[in-house]
Amino acid sequence: MKRAKFFALLAVVSAFCFNTFGQTKAVKISDPDTTQKTRTQFFPLSELKEGMRGTARTVFRGSEPEEFNVEILGIVPGGIGPKQDMIVGRISGGGADRTAVFAGMSGSPVYIDGKLVGAISYSFPFSKEPICGITPIEQMLSIFEHNQNTKTKASEPRAVSFAELAATTWKPELPKNTVITNSILSNVSANSPLMSVVGQSFQPIATPVTFSGFSQETLNAFAPQLMSVGLLPVSAVGGAAKISPMKTADETTLVGGDSVSMQLTRGDYSLAAAGTVTFRDGEKIYAFGHPFLSLGTSDLPMSESHVVTVIPNVNNSFKMAVPDAMVGTMTQDRATGVYGKLGQAPKMIPVKINFETSRGQQETLNFEVAKDDFLTPILINIGIYNTFVANERGMGDSMITIDGEIKVKNQPSITIANRFAGAQASQLASYSVAAPVNTLLKSRFDDLEISEVNVNLTTSDDSKTAAIERIALDRTQVRAGETFEVQAFVRTDSGKVFVQKIPVKVPLDTPEGALSVLIADGNAIQQNSLTQQFVPKNLSDLIGTINKVKKSDRLYVQLSRTTNGAIIGSNEMPNLPPSMLATLNNDRTAGGVKPTVQTVVTEQEIAPADFIIYGQQTLAIQVVK
Numbered sequence: 001m002k003r004a005k006f007f008a009l010l011a012v013v014s015a016f017c018f019n020t021f022g023q024t025k026a027v028k029i030s031d032p033d034t035t036q037k038t039r040t041q042f043f044p045l046s047e048l049k050e051g052m053r054g055t056a057r058t059v060f061r062g063s064e065p066e067e068f069n070v071e072i073l074g075i076v077p078g079g080i081g082p083k084q085d086m087i088v089g090r091i092s093g094g095g096a097d098r099t100a101v102f103a104g105m106s107g108s109p110v111y112i113d114g115k116l117v118g119a120i121s122y123s124f125p126f127s128k129e130p131i132c133g134i135t136p137i138e139q140m141l142s143i144f145e146h147n148q149n150t151k152t153k154a155s156e157p158r159a160v161s162f163a164e165l166a167a168t169t170w171k172p173e174l175p176k177n178t179v180i181t182n183s184i185l186s187n188v189s190a191n192s193p194l195m196s197v198v199g200q201s202f203q204p205i206a207t208p209v210t211f212s213g214f215s216q217e218t219l220n221a222f223a224p225q226l227m228s229v230g231l232l233p234v235s236a237v238g239g240a241a242k243i244s245p246m247k248t249a250d251e252t253t254l255v256g257g258d259s260v261s262m263q264l265t266r267g268d269y270s271l272a273a274a275g276t277v278t279f280r281d282g283e284k285i286y287a288f289g290h291p292f293l294s295l296g297t298s299d300l301p302m303s304e305s306h307v308v309t310v311i312p313n314v315n316n317s318f319k320m321a322v323p324d325a326m327v328g329t330m331t332q333d334r335a336t337g338v339y340g341k342l343g344q345a346p347k348m349i350p351v352k353i354n355f356e357t358s359r360g361q362q363e364t365l366n367f368e369v370a371k372d373d374f375l376t377p378i379l380i381n382i383g384i385y386n387t388f389v390a391n392e393r394g395m396g397d398s399m400i401t402i403d404g405e406i407k408v409k410n411q412p413s414i415t416i417a418n419r420f421a422g423a424q425a426s427q428l429a430s431y432s433v434a435a436p437v438n439t440l441l442k443s444r445f446d447d448l449e450i451s452e453v454n455v456n457l458t459t460s461d462d463s464k465t466a467a468i469e470r471i472a473l474d475r476t477q478v479r480a481g482e483t484f485e486v487q488a489f490v491r492t493d494s495g496k497v498f499v500q501k502i503p504v505k506v507p508l509d510t511p512e513g514a515l516s517v518l519i520a521d522g523n524a525i526q527q528n529s530l531t532q533q534f535v536p537k538n539l540s541d542l543i544g545t546i547n548k549v550k551k552s553d554r555l556y557v558q559l560s561r562t563t564n565g566a567i568i569g570s571n572e573m574p575n576l577p578p579s580m581l582a583t584l585n586n587d588r589t590a591g592g593v594k595p596t597v598q599t600v601v602t603e604q605e606i607a608p609a610d611f612i613i614y615g616q617q618t619l620a621i622q623v624v625k
Contacts, residue, residue, distance in 0.1 A: 041114075041115055041116055042115055042116050042117075042137050042138060043111075043112050043113070043115035043116060043117045043137075044138070045075070045085065045087075045136045045138055048072060048075065048087065048112075048117065049072070050072060050073060050074050051071070051072065052071075052072040052112055053069065053070070053071050053072070053112070054069075054070050054072070054110055054111050054112035054113075054117060055067045055068065055069060055070060055110070055111050056068055056069075056070045056091065056108050056109060056110045056111070056120060056257075057108060057109055057111075057256060057257030058095075058105050058108035058120075058257055058259075058276050059257065059258065059259040059276070059306075059307045059319075060094075060095035060099065060307065060309075060310050060319075061095075061307050061308070061309055061310070062306055062307060063258070063259065063304070063305075063306040063307070063324075065256075065257030065258060066094050066095055067093075067094055068091055068092065068093045068094035068095060068096035068097075069091065069092045069093040069094070069096075070089045070090070070091050070110050070120075070132075070134075071089060071090045071091075071092070072087065072088075072089050072112075073088040073089055073090055073131070074087075074088050075087055075088070076088060076133075079133065079202065080122075080133075080135060080139070080290075080335065080336065081335055084135075084139050084335065084336060085136060085139070086122065086133045086134065086135065086202065087110075087117065087118055087133070087134035087135075087136060088131065088132075088133060088134070089110065089120075089131070089132050089133075089134050090129060090130060090131055090132070091120070091130045091132055092130065095310065096130060098310075098312060099310045099312050099317045100127075100130035100312075100317060101120070101123040101127075101130050101131075101132045101205060101317070102205075102310050102312075102313075102316070102317035102318055102319055103205055103206040103207065103208045103232050103316055103317065103318035103319065104205075104207070104208045104259070104274045104275060104276070104307075104310070104318055104319035104321060105120055105205055105276060105319070106119070106120070106121050106204070106205040106207060106275045106276060106287075106288045106289055106290060107119045107120070107121065107260075107275045107276035107277055107278045107286075107287040107288045107289050107337065108120040108257065108276045108278070109137075109256040109257055109276075109277075109278045109279060110134055116137050116256070116278075116279060117134065117136070117137065118134040118135050118136040118137045118139075118140070118278075118289065119134065119135045119137070119140065119276075119278040119286075119287075119288065119289030119337065120132045120133075120134055120205070120276075120289065121133060121134065121135045121204060121205055121288065121289025121290040121337070122134075122135075122202040122203060122204055122205060122289075122290065123202070123203060123205050123316075124202060124203070125203060125316060132205075133202045134289070135289035135290065135336050135337060137278065137279060137286075139336045140278065140279075140286050140289065140336045140337045141279075141286065143334050143335060143336050143337075144286070144332055144334065144337075144339040159534070159535050160439060160443070160534060160535070160536060160542065160545070204290040204291070205290070206227075206231070206232040206316055206318070207231050207232065207273045207274065207275060207288075207292060208231075208232045208233075208234045208273070208274050208318045208319060208320070208321065209226060209231045209232065209233055209234065209264070209271055209272065209273045209274075210234050210261075210270070210271070210272045210273075210274060210320065210321055210322065210323070211233060211234065211270075211271055212269070212270035212271075212272075212322075213268055213269045213270060213386075214269065214271075214382070214386050214390070215386060215389050215390040217389045217390075218382060218385060218386040218389055218390070219233050221385070221389075222378075222382055225378075231273065231293075232316070232318055234318060234320055242266070242267070243266055243267045243366070243367075243368055244325065244326070246325075246326050246327065246328075246343075246345050247304075247325035247326065247327050248327075248343070249283070249327045249328065249342040249343060253280075253304065253327055253342060254277045254280055254285050254302075254304065254327065254328075254342065255277065255280050256277055256278060256279055256280065257276065257277065258276070258277045258304070259274060259275075259276060259277075259304075259305045259306065259307055259319075259321055260274070260275055260276065260277050260285070260287050260302060260303070260304070260305060261273065261274050261275075261302075261303045261304075261305040261321060261323040261324075262275075262292065262300045262301065262302060262303075262330050262338070263300070263301040263302075263303050263323050263326065263370070264300065264369070264370050264375060264379055265367050265368060265369045265370070265379050265383065266301065266323070266326075266348075266367065266368055267365075267366050267367030267368055268365045268366055268367050269365070269367040269382075269383050269386065270323065270367075271379065271382075272303070272305065272321070272322075272323040273292060274305060274307075274319060274321035274323075275287050275288045275292075275338075276288075278337065283328070283341050283342040283343055283344075284339070284340075284341065285302065285328065285339065285340040285341070285342060286337055286338075286339055287337060287338050287339075287340070288337045288338045289336065289337045290335075290336070290337060291333055291334065291335060291337075291338075292330075292333045292338050293333060293374070293375075294333060294334075294335075295333040295372065295374065295375075296332070296333060296334070297331065297332065297333075298330055298331060298332065298333045298372060299329060299330075299331065299346045299347055299370070299371055299372065300329065300330040300346060300370050300372070301326045301329065301330075301346045301348065301370065302326065302327060302328045302329055302330045302340040302342075302346075303323040303324055303325060303326045303327060304323075304324040304325055304327055305321045305322060305323045305324055306321065306322055306324060307319050307320065307321050307322075308320040308321070308322060326345075327342055327343075328340050328341050328342040328343055328344050329341055329344040329345065329346040330346075331344070346370065346371070347371045348368035348369065348370060348371065349368060349369050349370075349371055349376060349450050349451075349452070349453060350366070350367075350368050350451075350452050350453070351366070351367050351368065351369055351380060351383060351452075351453045351454075351455070352364065352365070352366050352452070352453070352454045352455070353365040353366075353383070353384065353387055353455050353456075353457060354454075354455070354456045354457065355387050355391065355457045355458075356456075356457065356458045356459070357391050357392060357459060358392060358398070358459045358460050358461045361391075363391070365383075365387060367383060369383070371450070372441075373441045373442060376437060376438075376441060376450075377434040377435075377437045377438035377441065378434065380430075380433055380434050380437055380453065381430045381431060381433075381434035382430075383430075384429065384430035384433055384434075384455065384457075385426055385427065385430040387457060388400070388425075388426035388429070388430070388457070388459065389426060392426075392459055397421065397422055397423055397425075397461075397462070397463030398421070398422075398423075398425050398426070398459055398460065398461055398462075398463060399419065399420070399421045399425060399459070399460045399462060399463050399464055399612075400419065400420050400421075400425045400426065400428075400429045400457065400458070400459050401418075401419045401457070401458040401459075402416060402417070402418055402419070402420070402429045402432060402433070402455060402456070402457055402458075403415075403416055403417045403418075403455075403456050404416045404433070404453070404454045404455035404456050405453075405454055406433070406436060406437060406440070406450060406452075406453050407450070407451045407452040407453070407454070408440070408448065408449065408450055408451065408539070408543060409449040409450075409451045410447070410449075411539055411540060411543055412540075412543055412544070412547070414436050414440075414543055414546050414547060415547055416432060416433060416436075416455065417551065418432050418551050418552060418553050419553035419608070419612055420432070420552075420553070420612075421463040421464060421465045421612050422463055422465070425463075429457070433453065433455055436546050437450065437453070439542070439546065440542070440543075440546075443536065443539070443542055445538065445539040445542070447539055448539055463493070464492070464610060464611045464612060465492070465493055465611060465612045465613075465614065466490045466491060466492040466493070466498075466609075466611040466612070466613050466614075467490065467491055467613070467614055467615045468488055468489070468490055468519060468520075468521075468555075468613060468614070468615035468616065468617050469489045469490060469491045469497065469615075470489045470617060471486055471487065471488050471489065471517075471519050471617040471619060472486070472487045472489070472619075473485070473486055473487075473517065473619055473621055474486075474487070475621075476621060476622060477621070477622045477623075477624050478506055478621055478622070478623060478624070479506070479623070479624060479625065480506055480507065480508050480509065480510040480511075480623060481505075481506065481507075481508040482505070482506055483503050483504065483505045483506070484503075484504055484506070484621065485501055485502065485503055485504070486501075486502040486503075486504055486517060486519060486557060486619075487499050487500070487501055487502075488500045488501075488502060488519050488555065488613075488617075490609075490611070490613055492611060500555075500606070500609060500613075502519070502555075502557055502606055504517070504557055504559065504602075504604070505602070506559065506601075506602070506623060507601060507602050510561075510601055510623055511623070512623050512624060512625060513561060513562075513622070513623055514561065514562070514620050514621070514622055514623075515559050515560065515561050515601060515620065515621050515622070515623055516559070516560045516561065516598070516618060516619075516620055517557070517558075517559060517618065517619045517620065517621055518557070518558040518559075518560065518616060518617075518618050519555060519556075519557055519616065519617050519618075520555065520556060520558070520615070520616030520617075521552060521553075521554070521555060521556070521613060521614045521615060521616065522549075522550030522551045522552045522553070522554060522556060523550065523552045523614075524614075524615070524616040525550045525556045525558060525603075525616075526549065526550045528616075550605075551605075552612075552614075553608055553612045554605065554606055554607070554608040554609070554612075554613070555606040555609075555613055556603060556604065556605055556606060557603070557604050557606060558600055558602075558603045559600070559601040559602045559603070560598045560599060560600045560601055561598070561599060561601055562598060562599075563598070563599040
């Protein structure tokens, strides 16, 4: 009798631990018995048959999931990738009759007989029927279990180009969606640009990215880049996501069918990518059923979210979701979905922008961006760019002054100080901050930790630019240690000419002979440099070099002379003896050495003028006894 009561009590406890849809309560992941019980809640792919019917769950409005019907049409072996099969189904009933498959549905769990089959994750664009692709739950779990203990190997520092550091244009390097496209209904090539339009190949369901606090012009500017990697920009109706402490998860947090958001930025500017939770196992969260951005190991804030509405669309219906409290971190982004942990806080980078408009109004904006090699630079770029276009006119010339710092833990800060003018001033200014951040994150140094980004911006409606028309010297000969004067004649856009007098001192140890006098803007000086790239020895070396990059808004004066030397790596070695040059340039070796004929004797930065001056001019002066 006691034995019967024991088993009856055990049955009650088991029923309490698992709800109707196979979701577990918050339990310890390390419990092997729990893992085994969890496996019994999955519907094996081997037992799945055509014609089987089940249900799925997703949020159509608010925060509560709703049910709809799923009919199994078949299985496509290798439909997702090698040894990764795809289940094909048709959805109906409930909210699905109005929306069909929509962006943000990715991860919606499918159940048969109360057992979890997988996640709705693929669709046919322009399909006349709501056909969907389903990622089997077994494949979602197995790929993450195999990658949890993988340690990233330390990488060697990469070569850094001075052209990259001094560039005034930039195309963000977003990660590519690596899901293999499969043509299963026609013989059209999978590489055809028409594939995603004609609806003859399964595509990962687009991930809607909600923009809060951003202007429509910003969405239009960055939409093509985001859409190219499967992200669908959506303008939000709600306010920005507040920067608040992480919420403690309970048994109702992010269970199957709930809406989940990956917050890329939060604060005065909010970007959040929305999807659906497939399965929760203790503090483990499985979602999407396809890659987010194929980031591999990641560290993105994972938040609860609620859905304002699902908007039906002929091409691709989408949900408008607003992120709520942060509850954990998305730590893996792989071929069959994303994986996260509740209770684990991500590392965010605070960004502060002090902005003064052309009308004298002042505003301070605070937001945090996710830390990621690919995403962080473009998120900072979008935030700074939006600050301009949301507060200033969108057409005509303008002038922007930008200064600030990028703080790096246990290292000197990277200083930002520049001015930009013209119709592209806002793009150039935002890139001047994103570029050094991009270089830092791609440097592969393990001790790198960007702790804060602070930027001060001032704009004016006029564009003050001028070009160097000619230069003149006050003499043709000079002794070592003496100072001579260069007069730079500069013509503004309006045709006015003004003269800037530049005193130049010749170093005391300069030998006799001809010197070249170059007056040029920072970009021209940088392009004329013999050393075009370098490999940083450590993080301090990289930061020091970034801080030495010439500024494009001012003039530099450079004295150089002809020498017999060489450049080895990033080191310039002037005045080498003939025997050394013969050794370096012998017939038995090639590469690694570049001859140099011009050596910089001295260089100085000229204080910025009222105008941004560009161009270059060169004269010669003779050093005598």
